[in-house]
Amino acid sequence: MDKRKVILVTDGDSIAKTAVEIATDKIGGRCISASAGNPTVLTGDEIIQLVKQAEHDPVVVMVDDRGTKGVGKGEAAMADILKDDSIDVLGVVAVSSNGRDCNGLKVSCSITKEGRIIDGAVDKYGNDIGQNTICGDTLSILAKKRNLVIVGIGDPGKMDFNDEAYKGAPITTMALKEVLNRSGYKH
Secondary structure: OOOEEEEEEOOOOHHHHHHHHHHHHHOOOEEEHHHOEOOEOOOHHHHHHHHHHOOOOOEEEEOOOOOOOOOOHHHHHHHHHHHOOOEEEEEEEEEOOOOOOOOOEEOOEEEOOOOOEEOOOEOOOOOEOOOOEEOOOOOHHHHHOOOOEEEEEOOOOOOOOOOOHHHOOHHHHHHHHHHHHHHOOOO
16 A cells, blocks of 8 residues: 655644645645644644545644644654654655754745745744745654655745735645655656
8 A cells, every 4th residue: 555645734723724724725735624723632643644634645744732842742643653654754844943042953945925935944933044945843853754845835825915815825735735845746
């Protein structure tokens, strides 16, 4: 049986949920809306079961720690998803926090609030910050993962009003498309 193709998004509040649902629809994917929450309410195993039931790939899953230091609920769920043999994680849309007290995660690229693809990282508002690492409370587990596509963005559905739902969540959509492109995923 083929592995399920999954994109992880490291945010899950109500505004992010709406943006991710819209963006997932635009790329022809299936969103696991039940994975949303601030923090994530489902366990990794519960999310995996929902992924397996999704009608088709790619499947988009939200994981959120709600600022918890160390391993929070979202990060624990993400760890379970990353190690599951039935799932192929295509990449991660890594949502930036404004935290300065982190080791930082190197991104493959980022999408600015203006919709530019840059080699470096962005802050939570989608501004180019002139460095190539991003901070976020759900991201530390990804530092050990090599060859994983990581696309940085600011807060989904926000970014100084540039990613709002009524505009079609264009920045979140670009980020999901960039994961698909860089991972080599073919529909």
